[in-house]
Amino acid sequence: MRILIVDDECTLLEQLQKSLKSQRYIVETAMDGEEALDKLFQAPFDLIIMDIMMPKMDGLTVLEQARKAEINTPVLMLTAKGDVKDRVKGLDLGADDYLAKPFSLDELLARARSLLRRSGSQSKPVLQVLDLQLDTVSREVTKGGKPVELTAREFSILEFLLYNKNRTVSRFSLAEHVWGDDFDPFTMSNFIDVHIMNLRHKIGDSGYAKIIRTIRGVGYIIKDSAE
């Protein structure tokens, strides 16, 4: 899951980045509105956490521009305490949630999870297919009740596939959501194939009852029902 944090306050930005990274999210940062828009146009994100008060271009303008360009990534706004007017305006412009500063890190993470679930049409914090479970809160994966050790990238791939259950995910969009756009697409599709192979190996996914199925030439899909 790729998250973009936009804030002009350097220390807060770094703190958030560290915390979110420790939760195995892929995090990108922007220091102002223009940079944020630039990044949004470059590659898709799954969540935007954005301060409203910013130099150059404020958060509301970024939001407005992004929605106009049909970027429907969920947006979590960070506002000053009691700034009701801005909150209302933000929500009207298409923000999905807000959080008043100062906030606790746990609350931010919880809201982030909730927004990510909603966008993936999942409502429960635990994503499940067959006997494979991925807990988005504790960031743990179990297969048949036994814990599975995954690397950060493997976790992100599995998480993204589970969020998009029953939908084919192309290699490229998987790569974009897990790595961002800094890599060569061909390198990335190789990355994906190798990671999927390792992932399958770790969750004991082989033989006929494949959890992660390959759609030849396109990408991968996780389906609810075993066929």
Place this chain on the structure above:
Amino acid sequence: MTVKKRITLLIIAAGLVSGLLFSATVFYELIEQPFDILDAVLKEEAYRAARMSVMKQKESGSAPFDSTADAIYPYWIEIYEQGTDRMLYQSGLARLATLSPVKAGASAIASVIIPRELIDLDQDRVQEVTFRVRTFLVPLDGRVFSVQIARPIEKLEEEIWDLVLGLFAGFIFSCIALIAISHFMAGKILEPIGKMKELTRQISEENLDKRITTGQGRDEFSELARTINWMLDRLQDSFVRQRNFLFDTSHELKTPLTTMRLAIDEICTSETDNLPVLAKENLFQLNNYVLRMERLVKDLLNLSSLETMTVIDRKPVYMTELLSSLATDYRVLADAQKIQMDIHLPPQLSIQGDMEKINRAFSNILDNAVKYNVDGGRIEVVGAQSEDDLTITVTNAGPGVAEAEIDKVFDQFYRVEKSRSLQHGGSGLGLSIVKRIVELHKGKVTFESRQGDWTRVTVSLPRHREM
């Protein structure tokens, strides 16, 4: 030869020529003048002597007039009547020395030895006395006398010699002065050029907005400076326009490409089973090409925005962590190709720089190291840092690059092997981007390779803001 030397030499040459001409004129004038005066004196004396001897002859018959008494009389005179051999007069000097006859009207310089004991004429040791000899035809009482008259010019010669020496010394002196002055003048003349050169040298791609300071004057140098500035204006203009064009084009291309990709993605991820096989194949191929295009456009945008940049935001970048994290990603790929990856990074490597860009640079380098490798090959990443510099070398086994091609690897769109690269999907801009990023950090990147064996990319970066 430098212009300064040339100007110096030209000034010296001009000075010398005019000095020489001047000296020659002065010399000639000074040489001729005393002789003219002397000749006038000689003529007067000749007439006087002729008159005197005619007078004396009338008084004392036909015997030649003798004047041994006036031994100090400094003239050598012999007077003959024209057409006869009869000598009318012979001065004391004429008896001591014999001078060869000179034609009437002509003049000559003759030297004879007259011992000092006989007469003191300021002879030097050689006792040779130089005479100015002239012969005049003097008409007197209806007769014509041929008067050969001479006068020692020992002193005159000495003076002339002094004059020559003086002129020569003056000439040498003025030469030295000329060299000094012309050197100084050349420097003075070229001073604006030197300033212009210094300023022009400072102007590069990075600060094309810099201009040469032009004086208020309307002289040639100010004109030149203005012309250069004008040229720079146009250069900057076209440079900026070209850069903007590249940036704008890439940007314009991006939106339709993204739309295309999304459309293809949508078809691909929906049910493709009922599509005809050919359509499916074409769709996948289309997808591949759109991805490649998108990558190319992204790299172009990256490169052009890097080109526009002149300074970067420097923050601490923890290189050990950054490289380890990148290596973790690429190790997965390397493992799949059975490529052994060795990472030797001391802890706490760090620089001041732009993390995102540094990450992109090393991602490109590692990408190449995996792509242009062989199955069962090797990649070695070694890092080291000193007080001022950080050096990272990435060495990989692989086909390498021919020596003649090495200079071209940083060129845009250079590919070692077209077919191989296309299969790998590189944009051909990877190393150009690396180079630009390293340059922005004021670092250096070098590429070494032995064909068929290995390739090594070395990046060294200054660790602190400005060196």
